[in-house]
Protein backbone atom coordinates (compact mmCIF):
# COMPACT_ATOMS: atom_id res chain seq x y z
CA UNK A 1 0.00 0.00 0.00
CA UNK A 2 1.48 3.33 -1.12
CA UNK A 3 2.16 5.74 1.75
CA UNK A 4 3.49 8.82 -0.04
CA UNK A 5 4.47 10.38 -3.33
CA UNK A 6 7.35 12.77 -3.80
CA UNK A 7 7.65 15.30 -6.60
CA UNK A 8 11.26 16.17 -7.38
CA UNK A 9 11.50 19.55 -9.10
CA UNK A 10 12.53 19.98 -12.71
CA UNK A 11 12.62 23.13 -14.77
CA UNK A 12 10.32 26.03 -15.52
CA UNK A 13 9.10 27.08 -18.95
CA UNK A 14 12.20 29.24 -19.42
CA UNK A 15 14.47 26.27 -18.70
CA UNK A 16 15.62 27.48 -15.27
CA UNK A 17 15.30 25.11 -12.27
CA UNK A 18 11.99 25.48 -10.44
CA UNK A 19 12.20 27.03 -6.97
CA UNK A 20 10.70 24.07 -5.11
CA UNK A 21 12.85 21.02 -5.58
CA UNK A 22 10.98 18.52 -3.40
CA UNK A 23 7.41 18.04 -2.20
CA UNK A 24 6.10 14.94 -0.44
CA UNK A 25 2.39 14.26 0.01
CA UNK A 26 1.23 11.45 2.30
CA UNK A 27 -1.95 9.43 2.47
CA UNK A 28 -4.75 11.25 4.24
CA UNK A 29 -3.42 14.65 3.14
CA UNK A 30 -5.09 17.17 0.84
CA UNK A 31 -2.88 19.61 -1.10
CA UNK A 32 -4.24 22.34 -3.30
CA UNK A 33 -2.51 23.58 -6.44
CA UNK A 34 -3.05 27.21 -7.35
CA UNK A 35 -1.72 29.60 -9.98
CA UNK A 36 -2.78 31.79 -12.87
CA UNK A 37 -4.01 30.33 -16.13
CA UNK A 38 -1.09 28.83 -18.01
CA UNK A 39 1.13 28.63 -14.90
CA UNK A 40 1.60 24.86 -15.21
CA UNK A 41 -0.99 23.34 -12.87
CA UNK A 42 -2.21 20.75 -15.37
CA UNK A 43 1.35 19.86 -16.33
CA UNK A 44 2.13 19.11 -12.67
CA UNK A 45 -0.94 16.89 -12.42
CA UNK A 46 0.03 15.14 -15.68
CA UNK A 47 3.54 14.52 -14.38
CA UNK A 48 2.07 12.77 -11.33
CA UNK A 49 -0.45 10.82 -13.39
CA UNK A 50 2.26 9.61 -15.75
CA UNK A 51 4.75 8.99 -12.92
CA UNK A 52 7.21 11.17 -14.84
CA UNK A 53 10.84 10.11 -14.63
CA UNK A 54 12.56 13.24 -15.96
CA UNK A 55 10.97 12.36 -19.29
CA UNK A 56 8.28 15.06 -19.52
CA UNK A 57 8.58 18.67 -20.65
CA UNK A 58 9.11 19.80 -17.02
CA UNK A 59 11.80 17.17 -16.35
CA UNK A 60 10.23 16.37 -12.96
CA UNK A 61 10.60 13.01 -11.26
CA UNK A 62 7.93 11.28 -9.21
CA UNK A 63 8.98 8.95 -6.40
CA UNK A 64 6.69 6.38 -4.82
CA UNK A 65 7.46 5.85 -1.14
CA UNK A 66 10.72 7.67 -1.67
CA UNK A 67 11.98 5.52 -4.55
CA UNK A 68 11.77 5.71 -8.31
CA UNK A 69 9.29 2.96 -9.24
CA UNK A 70 10.79 -0.29 -10.47
CA UNK A 71 9.66 -1.31 -13.96
CA UNK A 72 7.23 -3.92 -12.64
CA UNK A 73 5.78 -1.53 -10.04
CA UNK A 74 5.44 1.09 -12.76
CA UNK A 75 3.41 -1.32 -14.82
CA UNK A 76 1.23 -2.17 -11.81
CA UNK A 77 0.73 1.47 -10.90
CA UNK A 78 0.12 2.66 -14.46
CA UNK A 79 -3.25 0.97 -14.21
CA UNK A 80 -4.38 2.31 -10.88
CA UNK A 81 -2.06 4.78 -9.18
CA UNK A 82 -4.17 7.77 -10.01
CA UNK A 83 -7.87 8.48 -10.21
CA UNK A 84 -8.23 11.74 -12.15
CA UNK A 85 -11.54 13.55 -11.90
CA UNK A 86 -12.09 16.63 -13.97
CA UNK A 87 -14.89 19.10 -14.25
CA UNK A 88 -15.92 18.12 -17.75
CA UNK A 89 -16.16 14.36 -17.12
CA UNK A 90 -19.54 12.81 -17.55
CA UNK A 91 -21.08 9.38 -17.56
CA UNK A 92 -21.94 8.15 -21.03
CA UNK A 93 -23.09 4.65 -20.07
CA UNK A 94 -26.76 4.02 -20.63
CA UNK A 95 -27.28 2.23 -17.30
CA UNK A 96 -29.04 2.71 -14.01
CA UNK A 97 -26.92 4.20 -11.21
CA UNK A 98 -27.19 1.14 -8.99
CA UNK A 99 -26.57 -1.36 -11.83
CA UNK A 100 -23.38 0.49 -12.77
CA UNK A 101 -22.13 0.64 -9.18
CA UNK A 102 -22.85 -3.06 -8.63
CA UNK A 103 -20.95 -3.87 -11.82
CA UNK A 104 -18.01 -1.72 -10.74
CA UNK A 105 -17.90 -3.14 -7.21
CA UNK A 106 -18.14 -6.65 -8.76
CA UNK A 107 -15.17 -5.93 -11.05
CA UNK A 108 -13.22 -4.75 -8.04
CA UNK A 109 -13.86 -8.12 -6.39
CA UNK A 110 -16.03 -6.96 -3.49
CA UNK A 111 -18.10 -9.78 -1.99
CA UNK A 112 -21.31 -7.83 -1.56
CA UNK A 113 -21.43 -5.46 -4.53
CA UNK A 114 -25.06 -4.52 -3.83
CA UNK A 115 -24.14 -3.27 -0.40
CA UNK A 116 -21.15 -1.36 -1.75
CA UNK A 117 -23.39 0.29 -4.38
CA UNK A 118 -25.78 1.46 -1.67
CA UNK A 119 -22.86 2.79 0.35
CA UNK A 120 -21.59 4.81 -2.64
CA UNK A 121 -25.02 6.33 -3.32
CA UNK A 122 -25.46 7.21 0.34
CA UNK A 123 -22.02 8.83 0.43
CA UNK A 124 -22.60 10.73 -2.87
CA UNK A 125 -25.86 12.05 -1.48
CA UNK A 126 -24.02 13.67 1.40
CA UNK A 127 -22.26 15.89 -1.20
CA UNK A 128 -24.95 16.32 -3.84
CA UNK A 129 -27.82 18.80 -3.68
CA UNK A 130 -30.72 16.90 -5.14
CA UNK A 131 -30.55 13.25 -4.04
CA UNK A 132 -29.33 10.65 -6.55
CA UNK A 133 -31.76 7.77 -6.85
CA UNK A 134 -30.50 4.19 -7.40
CA UNK A 135 -32.93 3.61 -10.27
CA UNK A 136 -32.01 6.83 -12.09
CA UNK A 137 -30.16 6.59 -15.39
CA UNK A 138 -26.49 7.65 -15.22
CA UNK A 139 -26.80 9.89 -18.26
CA UNK A 140 -29.67 11.79 -16.62
CA UNK A 141 -27.57 12.92 -13.67
CA UNK A 142 -26.65 16.60 -13.46
CA UNK A 143 -23.01 17.74 -13.54
CA UNK A 144 -22.92 18.12 -9.75
CA UNK A 145 -24.61 14.77 -9.16
CA UNK A 146 -22.20 13.02 -11.57
CA UNK A 147 -19.20 14.58 -9.85
CA UNK A 148 -20.56 13.55 -6.43
CA UNK A 149 -21.06 9.98 -7.60
CA UNK A 150 -17.56 9.80 -9.13
CA UNK A 151 -15.93 11.10 -5.96
CA UNK A 152 -17.92 8.72 -3.73
CA UNK A 153 -17.12 5.80 -6.06
CA UNK A 154 -13.39 6.62 -6.01
CA UNK A 155 -13.47 6.97 -2.20
CA UNK A 156 -15.34 3.72 -1.52
CA UNK A 157 -14.71 1.41 -4.49
CA UNK A 158 -11.49 2.79 -5.93
CA UNK A 159 -8.10 1.27 -5.30
CA UNK A 160 -6.15 4.27 -6.59
CA UNK A 161 -4.15 5.73 -3.74
CA UNK A 162 -3.80 9.11 -5.47
CA UNK A 163 -6.79 11.25 -6.40
CA UNK A 164 -6.25 14.26 -8.66
CA UNK A 165 -9.12 16.68 -8.90
CA UNK A 166 -9.39 19.44 -11.47
CA UNK A 167 -11.81 22.15 -10.43
CA UNK A 168 -14.67 20.95 -8.26
CA UNK A 169 -16.22 24.37 -8.55
CA UNK A 170 -19.53 22.81 -9.39
CA UNK A 171 -22.24 24.55 -7.44
CA UNK A 172 -24.50 22.19 -5.58
CA UNK A 173 -21.78 19.83 -4.43
CA UNK A 174 -20.50 20.03 -0.92
CA UNK A 175 -16.85 20.33 -1.86
CA UNK A 176 -15.32 20.41 1.58
CA UNK A 177 -17.20 17.30 2.64
CA UNK A 178 -16.13 15.51 -0.54
CA UNK A 179 -12.44 16.30 0.03
CA UNK A 180 -12.66 15.28 3.69
CA UNK A 181 -14.25 11.97 2.70
CA UNK A 182 -11.41 11.20 0.27
CA UNK A 183 -8.76 12.10 2.85
CA UNK A 184 -10.52 9.96 5.46
CA UNK A 185 -10.27 7.01 3.05
CA UNK A 186 -6.49 7.40 3.23
CA UNK A 187 -6.11 8.86 -0.24
CA UNK A 188 -3.43 11.29 -1.36
CA UNK A 189 -5.56 14.15 -2.67
CA UNK A 190 -4.37 16.96 -4.95
CA UNK A 191 -6.89 19.58 -6.00
CA UNK A 192 -6.26 22.08 -8.79
CA UNK A 193 -8.41 25.09 -8.15
CA UNK A 194 -9.07 28.78 -8.76
CA UNK A 195 -11.59 28.85 -5.90
CA UNK A 196 -10.28 30.46 -2.66
CA UNK A 197 -12.39 28.19 -0.46
CA UNK A 198 -10.91 25.05 -1.99
CA UNK A 199 -7.42 26.58 -2.10
CA UNK A 200 -7.67 27.06 1.67
CA UNK A 201 -8.88 23.52 2.15
CA UNK A 202 -5.51 21.94 1.48
CA UNK A 203 -3.27 21.67 4.50
CA UNK A 204 -0.57 22.84 2.11
CA UNK A 205 -0.84 24.62 -1.21
CA UNK A 206 1.54 24.51 -4.10
CA UNK A 207 1.89 27.85 -5.87
CA UNK A 208 2.60 27.53 -9.58
CA UNK A 209 4.11 30.17 -11.86
CA UNK A 210 5.93 30.15 -15.22
CA UNK A 211 5.60 26.35 -15.37
CA UNK A 212 7.33 25.78 -12.03
CA UNK A 213 6.47 25.14 -8.38
CA UNK A 214 7.25 28.54 -6.84
CA UNK A 215 6.40 27.84 -3.21
CA UNK A 216 4.66 25.39 -0.91
CA UNK A 217 2.71 27.17 1.81
CA UNK A 218 1.25 25.57 4.92
CA UNK A 219 -2.26 26.58 5.92
CA UNK A 220 -2.07 29.06 8.80
CA UNK A 221 -4.43 29.35 11.76
CA UNK A 222 -5.60 32.72 10.44
CA UNK A 223 -6.43 31.12 7.10
CA UNK A 224 -8.48 28.46 8.86
CA UNK A 225 -10.52 31.29 10.39
CA UNK A 226 -10.88 33.00 7.00
CA UNK A 227 -11.95 29.69 5.50
CA UNK A 228 -14.71 29.50 8.10
CA UNK A 229 -15.88 32.95 6.95
CA UNK A 230 -15.78 31.89 3.31
CA UNK A 231 -17.85 28.82 4.15
CA UNK A 232 -20.42 31.11 5.76
CA UNK A 233 -20.44 33.32 2.66
CA UNK A 234 -20.86 30.24 0.48
CA UNK A 235 -23.77 29.20 2.72
CA UNK A 236 -25.42 32.61 2.24
CA UNK A 237 -25.04 32.38 -1.54
CA UNK A 238 -26.36 28.82 -1.49
CA UNK A 239 -29.39 30.00 0.51
CA UNK A 240 -30.05 32.77 -2.01
CA UNK A 241 -29.67 30.32 -4.86
CA UNK A 242 -32.19 27.95 -3.25
CA UNK A 243 -34.60 30.83 -2.67
CA UNK A 244 -34.43 31.85 -6.34
CA UNK A 245 -34.73 28.24 -7.48
CA UNK A 246 -37.92 27.87 -5.47
CA UNK A 247 -39.36 30.85 -7.33
CA UNK A 248 -39.20 33.25 -4.40
CA UNK A 249 -38.42 36.95 -4.66
CA UNK A 250 -35.53 38.58 -2.83
CA UNK A 251 -36.23 41.61 -0.67
CA UNK A 252 -33.99 44.28 0.80
CA UNK A 253 -34.00 42.26 4.01
CA UNK A 254 -31.41 40.01 2.38
CA UNK A 255 -28.11 40.49 4.15
CA UNK A 256 -24.99 39.23 2.40
Ligand SMILES: Nc1ncnc2c1ncn2[C@@H]1O[C@H](COP(=O)(O)OP(=O)(O)OP(=O)(O)O)[C@@H](O)[C@H]1O
Pocket residue numbers: 011012013014035036037038039040041042043044057058208210211212
Ligand atom coordinates in the same frame (compact mmCIF):
# COMPACT_ATOMS: atom_id res chain seq x y z
N1 LIG B 1 7.80 23.29 -16.71
C1 LIG B 1 7.33 23.47 -17.93
N2 LIG B 1 8.18 23.52 -18.99
C2 LIG B 1 7.71 23.72 -20.25
N3 LIG B 1 6.42 23.88 -20.56
C3 LIG B 1 5.53 23.84 -19.55
C4 LIG B 1 5.93 23.63 -18.20
N4 LIG B 1 4.82 23.64 -17.41
C5 LIG B 1 3.78 23.85 -18.24
N5 LIG B 1 4.20 23.95 -19.52
C6 LIG B 1 3.35 24.17 -20.69
O1 LIG B 1 2.67 25.41 -20.56
C7 LIG B 1 1.33 25.32 -21.03
C8 LIG B 1 0.35 25.76 -19.95
O2 LIG B 1 0.47 24.90 -18.82
P1 LIG B 1 -0.78 24.24 -18.08
O3 LIG B 1 -1.81 23.80 -19.06
O4 LIG B 1 -0.24 23.21 -17.17
O5 LIG B 1 -1.32 25.51 -17.28
P2 LIG B 1 -2.54 25.60 -16.23
O6 LIG B 1 -2.00 26.31 -15.05
O7 LIG B 1 -3.11 24.25 -16.00
O8 LIG B 1 -3.57 26.52 -16.99
P3 LIG B 1 -5.20 26.63 -16.83
O9 LIG B 1 -5.47 27.25 -15.48
O10 LIG B 1 -5.56 27.54 -17.95
O11 LIG B 1 -5.74 25.25 -17.00
C9 LIG B 1 1.15 23.89 -21.48
O12 LIG B 1 1.33 23.79 -22.87
C10 LIG B 1 2.25 23.13 -20.75
O13 LIG B 1 2.68 21.96 -21.43
